[in-house]
Amino acid sequence: MMINKRVKKAVIPAAGLGTRFLPATKALPKEMLPIVDIPTIQYIIEEAVQSGIEEILVITNSNKHCMENHFDKSYELEERLMNSGKTKEVKMIDEIANLANIYYVRQKEPKGLGHAILCAKSFIGNEPFAILLGDDVVVNKESKPALKQLIDAYQGVGASVVGVQTVAENQVHKYGIVEPDKRHKTKDERLVKLSGMVEKPKAKEAPSNYAVLGRYVLTPEIFQLLETQEIGAGGEIQLTDAICRLLDTQAVYAYDFEGTRYDVGDKFGFIKATIDFALGREDLKDDVGAYIQQVAQSCKAATKEEKEV
Ligand code: G1P
Numbered sequence: 001m002m003i004n005k006r007v008k009k010a011v012i013p014a015a016g017l018g019t020r021f022l023p024a025t026k027a028l029p030k031e032m033l034p035i036v037d038i039p040t041i042q043y044i045i046e047e048a049v050q051s052g053i054e055e056i057l058v059i060t061n062s063n064k065h066c067m068e069n070h071f072d073k074s075y076e077l078e079e080r081l082m083n084s085g086k087t088k089e090v091k092m093i094d095e096i097a098n099l100a101n102i103y104y105v106r107q108k109e110p111k112g113l114g115h116a117i118l119c120a121k122s123f124i125g126n127e128p129f130a131i132l133l134g135d136d137v138v139v140n141k142e143s144k145p146a147l148k149q150l151i152d153a154y155q156g157v158g159a160s161v162v163g164v165q166t167v168a169e170n171q172v173h174k175y176g177i178v179e180p181d182k183r184h185k186t187k188d189e190r191l192v193k194l195s196g197m198v199e200k201p202k203a204k205e206a207p208s209n210y211a212v213l214g215r216y217v218l219t220p221e222i223f224q225l226l227e228t229q230e231i232g233a234g235g236e237i238q239l240t241d242a243i244c245r246l247l248d249t250q251a252v253y254a255y256d257f258e259g260t261r262y263d264v265g266d267k268f269g270f271i272k273a274t275i276d277f278a279l280g281r282e283d284l285k286d287d288v289g290a291y292i293q294q295v296a297q298s299c300k301a302a303t304k305e306e307k308e309v
Helices: 040-050 065-070 075-083 087-097 113-118 146-157 169-174 222-227 239-246 267-279 285-308
Strands: 009-013 055-060 101-106 129-132 136-139 160-166 176-180 191-199 210-218 252-256 260-263
Touching: 009 040, 009 113, 040 055, 040 065, 040 129, 040 136, 040 146, 055 065, 075 087, 113 222, 113 239, 129 146, 136 210, 136 267, 146 160, 146 191, 146 210, 146 252, 160 176, 160 191, 160 239, 169 210, 176 239, 191 239, 210 239, 210 252, 222 239, 260 267, 267 285
Parallel strands: 009 055, 009 129, 055 101, 160 252
Antiparallel strands: 129 210, 136 260, 160 210, 176 191, 176 210, 191 252
């Protein structure tokens, strides 16, 4: 089945407290923490735009003004840069302000991801839409952006598609885990039909080790379900629970997307992203690469010394 409803709108929930990055996030939204020199939310918005998204709604809270400023035009800064002949920098900051049509709405109470998405109900209306979670940055040099892969899968099946990748068994308790419908085969081996979904299960109870990693294309019927969704894991209204209920009336698929995903909501994940992104940059890769080798050598020497004592 080919569906001609285009996916033009995306929702980016960014109302979390960023507790895992305190004290940095006391006054700075975690979405503004930079990987090298680009705030994490900019990578997310760029992926949405490269996937064909035209309108983006960011769900914020009262502490997120600087995110709005980042994607706005900054006349004063542009003028100062221009006066000092920094035309390259002027072009760069101007491009950020023209990335997409970005709108903001506040989530007034921190009631969970499902509740944050419900705040987008009137913005989305009756269209299929995308969700990108800010903690999951996905890099894709070889193929299409992760969200574009999901949108293409959606166009093919005409039903909601969640983006998954395999995680280790001892990691399943951190994620929404999908239950593949084993009776149903699709032509694309990356695409599986679902029979269930569970938020943050214990390893023993997990129906698979396919974890939802921050990318969704959903049909608008999800909103009616979110409106009546009861509190779930962690005392929050969970998007996963509403998608699981959507399965009672519609098909839902999981797509095992290609790309390297970084959990930038986690300190180690953030450090890994910083190192890899720096190594991917022409202006930094030689210095950073040489420094990493130097660090690795001194770590090796320290371990050898410890063993000898
Ligand atoms: C959220 C979702 C979860 C998903 C995860 C990673 O959890 O609720 O289903 O697997 O993001 O994208 P959180 O990390 O906000 O606890």
